Amino acid sequence: MPVLEYSPPERSPGQRKLLADLTAELRRPKEFGQPRVVIRPMPRGGLRHVYVIWDAWSGCPPEVRGEIVREAFAAARGIEFEQSIALAIPATVPEAVEMDLLRYGVRPEKWGRLAEAVRENVTDALLEEGASVSNQHPRPLLRFNTPVEAEAARRRLEARLPDVEWEVSVAPPPPEA
Amino acid sequence: MPRTLLQRLAAANSIHEFTLAALERWRDAADLIAAGRRTGAIYLMGYAAEMVLKAAYFRHLGFGDDQPILFSDLAAAVGKKGISQATTLGSPVTNDYHDIGCWAALLIAYRASKLRPHPLPVRVALSANVVAIQSLWRVTLRYHRNRASRAEADRVRQACAWLVRNRTEL
Numbered sequence: 616m617p618v619l620e621y622s623p624p625e626r627s628p629g630q631r632k633l634l635a636d637l638t639a640e641l642r643r644p645k646e647f648g649q650p651r652v653v654i655r656p657m658p659r660g661g662l663r664h665v666y667v668i669w670d671a672w673s674g675c676p677p678e679v680r681g682e683i684v685r686e687a688f689a690a691a692r693g694i695e696f697e698q699s700i701a702l703a704i705p706a707t708v709p710e711a712v713e714m715d716l717l718r719y720g721v722r723p724e725k726w727g728r729l730a731e732a733v734r735e736n737v738t739d740a741l742l743e744e745g746a747s748v749s750n751q752h753p754r755p756l757l758r759f760n761t762p763v764e765a766e767a768a769r770r771r772l773e774a775r776l777p778d779v780e781w782e783v784s785v786a787p788p789p790p791e792a
Numbered sequence: 793m794p795r796t797l798l799q800r801l802a803a804a805n806s807i808h809e810f811t812l813a814a815l816e817r818w819r820d821a822a823d824l825i826a827a828g829r830r831t832g833a834i835y836l837m838g839y840a841a842e843m844v845l846k847a848a849y850f851r852h853l854g855f856g857d858d859q860p861i862l863f864s865d866l867a868a869a870v871g872k873k874g875i876s877q878a879t880t881l882g883s884p885v886t887n888d889y890h891d892i893g894c895w896a897a898l899l900i901a902y903r904a905s906k907l908r909p910h911p912l913p914v915r916v917a918l919s920a921n922v923v924a925i926q927s928l929w930r931v932t933l934r935y936h937r938n939r940a941s942r943a944e945a946d947r948v949r950q951a952c953a954w955l956v957r958n959r960t961e962l
Binding site: 657658659660661662663664672677678680681701702703704705706707710711713714715716788789791 | 851852853854855856859862863864867868871873874875876877879880881882906
């Protein structure tokens with residue numbers, strides 16, 4: 616009887632780019648924008664939970680995303696750090712919203728009444744802050760995990776576009792599971 | 793004025809709450825079996841099993857005993873929406889966070905991924921006992937008239953007893 620042993624499939628160029636970009640981001644984090652990396656230290660066993668919210672994950676299979684996160688952390692922070700990761704959640708913004716990870720939003724008031732040129736500036740500013748645009752959310756969707764992060768983004772946006780009124784919104788909590 | 797039952801509930805789920813609730817529901821179920829109310833007993837034992845599995849998983853994830861376990865933590869564990877630990881480990885996913893088969897599979901897959909697999913007899917017993925409970929328990933039991941047989945109640949009782957007894961080894 617033949618014994619067949621398979622190696623894992625090679626990464627595509629797109630997947631290799633995700634790894635390179637995430638590793639670079641972890642080495643030199645930006646103040647805002649995507650990917651948004653949240654590291655949550657846990658009280659037991661020196662473990663950590665890592666969330667990488669990034670629309671670039673779209674189209675990348677979940678099991679490959681998880682490997683990329685671990686490899687990027689191993690490269691940027693060392694193998695011990697990687698081994699302390701008990702949970703790695705690599706999600707796009709819409710996926711993270713569905714999981715109730717991003718309850719706090721920042722948006723301009725009265726989007727519908729903004730002039731076309733202003734709306735373009737608002738869109739650019741939101742995208743730079745890390746907003747997501749998708750078929751599901753055609754308007755830029757800027758969401759955060761905490762009110763503090765949302766308020767910081769609102770202030771930056773207000774400083775950049777002072778004529779636009781910005782608001783922080785809070786999504787209702789999901790029903791108890 | 794004394795606080796009502798709902799006001800006395802803990803504000804959030806936690807390992808501690810899951811464990812205490814599992815033991816309470818397990819004892820409630822024992823009383824129901826003794827009183828011949830077998831379907832009610834199975835209904836409660838299913839929840840006891842669910843909470844034992846969730847407590848074990850979140851303990852492995854490093855949660856503190858009283859640290860709140862949120863909806864997003866459940867979604868990040870076995871959820872079908874978005875990306876969960878289960879999807880990255882190739883374990884089954886669900887939108888039904890009462891699905892004890894998914895929680896058991898995740899527990900097994902997670903420990904294996906950390907090169908700390910359950911000892912084989914524990915893994916075999918865990919799977920078998922969860923299948924035994926799952927074959928007779930759904931949260932929807934509560935909506936229907938039913939009368940479980942003595943054999944059915946015994947089967948769930950034995951499986952649930954194993955989970956409760958071995959909860960710290962999972």
